[in-house]
Amino acid sequence: MATAERLVIVGGDAAGMAAASQARRLKKPEELAITAFERSHFTSYSACGIPYWVGGQVDGPDALVARTAKEHRARDIDLRMRTEVTELDLDRGRVRSRELDDGGRETWTGFDKLVLATGATPKRPPLPGIDAPGVHGVQTLDDGQALLDTLEKSAGRRAVVVGAGYIGVEMAEALIHRGYEVTVLEQADQPMSTLDPDMGALVHEAMCRMGIETVLGATVTGVLTDEEGRARAVTTEDGEYPADVVVLGLGVRPETTLAEAAGLPLGESGGLLTDLAMRVRGHETVWAGGDCVEVLDLVSGRTRHIALGTHANKHGQVIGANVAGGYATFPGVVGTAVSKVCDLEIARTGLLESQAHAAGLRFVTVTVEATSRAGYYPGTRPMTVKMLAERRTGRLLGVQIVGREGAGKRVDIAAVALTAGMTVERMTALDLGYAPPFSPVWDPVLVAARKATGAVRAAGG
């Protein structure tokens, strides 16, 4: 009998374990031996769920785990928890790992095929006091638990969130749910730099109305600590913000330290570069997926780093099929994201104005106000839709939506249209679901498409 092929997976969250599961579905243990390394206490968890766990809307951490280590092992996956891979030796086809809880024992494990799913690392500027107790990132379930421990122990009720991107605004909501007074410090002139400034301004206004103090143009200079060394305030160039707890929501960068040391190809953001089958470029036996890779942006034609669980799961699925000798590809993304802060829904897909410029595109923009349901139907809510379309061709380039209930997921209409390379004029005739409780006669996205069609014509060549 032939020896089983050896698959080694570095990272046991969404991408890594989706790859393991899919590969196991296609290959028996005697055909493919799967070993996976995870340095945290959890596998296959929803990091995106952490704000809702912290906010108390969701139980945790177990509810956030899609599949436990035990469940993976029951499917003949040799999963090594609390074990960190410390070196990739591609020449000899082996990885070195260290057990984090058992005295740091080191082992070499050989592979025929390697999957890198090392995820991302929260950005943490090297400022005085930034590593003090009471300053929390929210990337892993371990991080979430640590933050909750701090909230339990804390007597005060003042929170400072650094960064007003997706994680920042979601954590602001979570802390409000916990009864905190929340101040958000953002270096840029608007919250949500994933939106154009005019749309970000709508989010800013709404956050103010919700009682979230949002300080824009705030350059954080450090964290002040008390006598016990715990965080007590965040300082900026302009002032000092008292804090019983500090949450860092500055976004993440790809965690590719190992890959870089092994000489694997990285993009501008530091993410691994792969082909369409999620194989690391130039390396026949190495695949990579999830938050540690750059993905192809189908609208700009460039690779970008986008850390999102839904992509990580899809990557894992594709990698699992390919390492098991099947065939699947991940064609790329269009840059869709949706989020909420309290009852405000925020969504985008495609390119912002700045991104469209950078991609060398000429375009028109339009902004419309519309409603989620027929104007006369109870519970109809206003929303603002901004749309970018290419000049001359009229091709859709991007959509941003800020509104209330029923606003966010409308971005999917544009996401599919972008994927199909549709023009805004063709979009105006889209046959979308219409009934008064669900939509006005003209869906808000189509109202924007109509206006964009006119703008494209008016702009000429």
Added chain:
Amino acid sequence: MATAERLVIVGGDAAGMAAASQARRLKKPEELAITAFERSHFTSYSACGIPYWVGGQVDGPDALVARTAKEHRARDIDLRMRTEVTELDLDRGRVRSRELDDGGRETWTGFDKLVLATGATPKRPPLPGIDAPGVHGVQTLDDGQALLDTLEKSAGRRAVVVGAGYIGVEMAEALIHRGYEVTVLEQADQPMSTLDPDMGALVHEAMCRMGIETVLGATVTGVLTDEEGRARAVTTEDGEYPADVVVLGLGVRPETTLAEAAGLPLGESGGLLTDLAMRVRGHETVWAGGDCVEVLDLVSGRTRHIALGTHANKHGQVIGANVAGGYATFPGVVGTAVSKVCDLEIARTGLLESQAHAAGLRFVTVTVEATSRAGYYPGTRPMTVKMLAERRTGRLLGVQIVGREGAGKRVDIAAVALTAGMTVERMTALDLGYAPPFSPVWDPVLVAARKATGAVRAAGG
């Protein structure tokens, strides 16, 4: 100065008045004189809103009127209310009309260009008692007002709805809101013949749980009347159903009596046939749109009759541009519809199994259960998604969704994918909005697409 061109529009609801408004936007009164005839008391109204008006969730009838006769006249549209066009004389370029309230005075009006927007007529089988007081269609605002008058006067609280299609189930909900005991009589074996039987069965179960008595396989034979001639019961081949009010929800047929008499081309359903610019086939100066035409179904490649306000508005927009010398087309539909009965959301797009067979297609079907949000997020609700995909090519052919909050509008994802001719495999990688309050990591539509991809592969050629 040249004389203004004369545009005559027959029918003053969505399609007709959208055409008038768009034409007026593009041409001044001295360039284009617009005369529109409407036989009812209302213009530009939302017939789709009638169930919610009857149910008391929405004020009416004024709130359902998007633009009043007065507003249209203020924009230099010569609108003749309560005036019915009784003959089209295409050879001499004129229409005959009769005033319904003023002694029936008849007039001939000449045109250079003609728009037919005569709408649809509710189906009303020629059964004994079907025209008795207390038996109501719900097609126009006048119908809605008549039904409300009956409900006001009625002492009893028993309602029978004939037909369990969209209108039937929406009216069932409305009458429940009014405190009626509702019985729905449906000739077919399932409610919602716009769904496949297996999906219709889910609607049936849900209606039963809501306390709506739904009698399937019921062939209505007539309406019994009391001494005053008012409806008191509906009879079927199997029994008698007492009724203080009877609502007919049997669907509609295109109202093309005038067009037929004038020799204009009609399709299988009796709807007018047009080209892509909404011009009546073979007639240079006649356009038609809204509920009186057949539209091209882009998935089956055939024309079909689909009475829906959202299409009517789009037709009007296209016609208005073209009659004013501009250029626009209506490329066709994919058969999207969404509805609700109480908290049950029902949606479809593309082809049913029966329609795919009739179109000559070979296909696979899959059905999945999924949730509207991340499984752990509060308020997540289950839904069932059925998907049809073409064998060999894997092209998406249709989607049906039955679920609760968050189910219905997900059909838009599939509607856009159908429009683009996407395969189910390509759909699995769609970059849809993901965050726990909005969606699971795999959107329900993508879960179905994954399963359909497997089914296409398994089916081979």
